[in-house]
Amino acid sequence: MPKREGPFEIIDKKSPLVFKLRLPPQWKIHNTFHTSLLVPHTENFLNRFYYLVKWEGYPTSENTWEPPENLEKATDILRQYKRLHRLP
Structure with missing residues (x-):
């Protein structure tokens, strides 16, 4: 199991399976994730x-x-x- 971070606020639902998250500004990564990569808080x-x-x-x-x-x-x-x- 990979390292997990969070919880993060969902700021947009792009589709039923894709969500945009509010990530820390210092993280230089894309903030849109497929639900298979997310774990519910x-x-x-x-x-x-x-x-x-x-x-x-x-x-x-x-x-x-x-x-x-x-x-x-x-x-x-x-x-x-x-x-x-x-x-x-």
Whole structure:
């Protein structure tokens, strides 16, 4: 599984299968993507964020979606992620 970034705001639906995303301005890449390359942002029924975690020393097939309370020992990384992606 490739490295994932995000979440990103969808700013235009070009077709049922192609979306234009608001990417960080410093990224020098095309901002239009086929849905096969996108992963839905996950929130639970309480509108709480979950984070896709790539565990150090494990293959990406072992990635898991984790609520913030499971990341208490990763507060610095979580704070950086939230700042980078402008999350609450």
